Amino acid sequence: MKRIRRLICSLLAVAMVLTLTLSMGNNLKTVQAASAITGNTTMGSAYNFGTWSSINDTAILYSGEQQSWFRFTVAAGEKIYVRVSSDTAYTGMEVGLRNASGSSLGIPVKNPDNLINTTGLTPCLYVNIDNTTSTNSTYYLVVNRGDYYTGDMYFSLSSSDRIRTGSRTVEMSGTASNAGNSPFSSSGRDSSVISIDLSDSSQFPKNAIVTSITTSSTQSPSQGNVHHMLQPARPSKWYTSTVSSATRGSYNISLSDNINVKQIWKFKYNAMATAKSTMRSVKLNIRYQYDLKDTGYRIFTN
Secondary structure, eight states: OHHHHHHHHHHHHHHHHHHHHHHHHHHHHHHHHHHSBOOOOSSTTOEEEEEGGGOEEEEEEOTTOOEEEEEEEEOTTOEEEEEEEOOTTOTTOEEEEEOTTSOEEEEEEETTTTOBOSSSSOOEEEEEEEOOSSSOEEEEEEEEOOSSOOSOEEEEEEEEEOEEEEEEEEEOOSOEEEOOOOSOOTTOEEOOOEEEEOTTOTTSOTTOEEEEEEEEEEEESOOSSEEEEEEETTTTOOEEOSSOOSSEEEOOOOGGGOOBSSSEEEEEEEEOOSSOEEEEEEEEEEEEEEEGGGGTTOOOOO
16 A cells, blocks of 8 residues: 555656646746737837847747837947847848838848857847947847748847957067167167068957057167067058167057058067167067957957
8 A cells, every 4th residue: 555655646746747847838938928029010119229238138020920120229439249049940030230211221131141150059140230420320120030930930139349359479480680880870770670470370360450569579688779660561661669678669559550460570670789789589469459240259269
C-alpha cells in the first residue's frame, strides 16, 4: 500500500508540474502581447518614442497588418542606428526610414539579404540615421512584413550611438640618424626618415580617423632644441611638433583634419645641435574615432 501511495503522489506531482508548465507557455505570448507595441499600422498612428535613445521595446505586427510605424527624433550631428530583430522565418520583412513628411530616405534593409547576427542568437536588421542638419530632426521607422510570412510577427527594437573612440600605441622599427647641424643653420638639420605601415593593421578598426596623436622616443645623446616631425601618407604633409623635446612630440592634428589611421606614417626629427645624434624606440600614441557600421555593429576590441 505504501508503494502504491508513493506512486500516486509522484504521478500527482508530475501532473502539477506539467499543468504549470503548459499554463506558463500559453500565457507567455499573452504577457508579451499585453506589453508590446501594437496598432501602429499607419503614419498617423505611429508609436512615438520621443528621442532615439528611448527606443528599447517590443512590437507585434498581427496577421493581416502590413506595416508597423515608429516615430523618434535625432539631434543635430548625431549618427545612430536602430536595430530591429527579425526571425529567419520572416522572409521578405523590410525596415525603412522616412523623414518628417513621410518621404522615403535611402534603401530599406531586408530579410534575409541584410540580416546581421552580432550575438549568435538573434539576427537583426540595422538602419543607419545620420542627421547632417543643424537642428533636431524627426524620423519614421517603418517595418513592412513583405509578401511571404502571413502570421503574427514579433520583433524587438533598440538603438545606439554609432560613433565610438579608442586608442593604441604602436612602435616604429629602425633608427633615425641626424648628422648634426653643421655648418650651423637657424632652421636646424632634419634626420633620416623611418616609417610604419598601418594600412592592413588589425590593431585599428576600418576607416578609423585620428582625433589626436603624440610621439615618444629615445635620443642619443639627448639634446635640446629638438622637434619631432610626423607625416601621414594622406595628406602628404609634414607636421612639426608643437613642443621642443628629445623624448616627445605633440601635433596640431584633430578630428577635423579627417586623417585615416590605417596608412603609412613617416617620422623624422629636427635638431639644432651641431653634434651627431640618433633616435630610436619611436612610438606613435594614436587616439581615434570609428563608426560601428564599419565594424559590422561590433565594438572594436583588438
